[in-house]
Amino acid sequence: MRKLLLALLLTTTLNAQERVLFIGNSYTAANSLPTMVAALASSVNQNLACSQQTLGGATLYQHAQSNATYSKLASQSWDYVVLQAQSQEPSFPYSQFSSQTLPYAIQLVDSIRSIAPCAQPVFFRTWGRENGDPFNCAAFPPLCTYEGMDSMLHRHYSLMADTTDAYLSPVGSVWKHIRVSPRRFQTTRLRIATRACLPIPYTTTLAMEIPAQPQTAFMPTDKMIFSLSSNTPTVAVALTLQP
Numbered sequence: 034m035r036k037l038l039l040a041l042l043l044t045t046t047l048n049a050q051e052r053v054l055f056i057g058n059s060y061t062a063a064n065s066l067p068t069m070v071a072a073l074a075s076s077v078n079q080n081l082a083c084s085q086q087t088l089g090g091a092t093l094y095q096h097a098q099s100n101a102t103y104s105k106l107a108s109q110s111w112d113y114v115v116l117q118a119q120s121q122e123p124s125f126p127y128s129q130f131s132s133q134t135l136p137y138a139i140q141l142v143d144s145i146r147s148i149a150p151c152a153q154p155v156f157f158r159t160w161g162r163e164n165g166d167p168f169n170c171a172a173f174p175p176l177c178t179y180e181g182m183d184s185m186l187h188r189h190y191s192l193m194a195d196t197t198d199a200y201l202s203p204v205g206s207v208w209k210h211i212r213v214s215p216r217r218f219q220t221t222r223l224r225i226a227t228r229a230c231l232p233i234p235y236t237t238t239l240a241m242e243i244p245a246q247p248q249t250a251f252m253p254t255d256k257m258i259f260s261l262s263s264n265t266p267t268v269a270v271a272l273t274l275q276p
Contacts, residue, residue, distance in 0.1 A: 057117030117157035160205035
């Protein structure tokens, strides 16, 4: 499959190591996403130490109840903690999402801010499945297609980020544009806001190759920090930082 190549142009006054913890499941673990992120950052002289706490098929509820997840969170001082939900759970009807997913997103973000107060929580917005979710299609028709499932994921990941005042990584939006226009790319530049715990302010300029009409995939707001994906074709990380 065709891969999306990202070019990062980083200009900083500080090259301190940044620590990133990924909490999720196979969407994070597949293809060693944390290792890919660290390697990409290294290629532009950005020093990242990436780690993960993953379990196949894990939901946010499972991580919120996991001693291993909290132990990993407390194991060192993190700069970013990326939360990735099970691929279906944020696409379910609001009544189900609000009782089975959102409370545990809130719990995890609260725990991040309590255990690692300098860490910025980031929600890794996943993408709809190629043909939707046939197992839940009859009960909830929006899940019958890729477009419907992806729309629900976008809505509920955005709600999780807004509710917890966290960053949103719009991976699914990038993937949607790759799916629609795989051969048409152009370069755009974004300024990305960062968290408050840096010892010295610094600025990063980001340039990346993304599909045509990127404004519908990327809205440069203070809650968008990077884009990443572990499944092929790869959408790698677009990192940081502006005070």
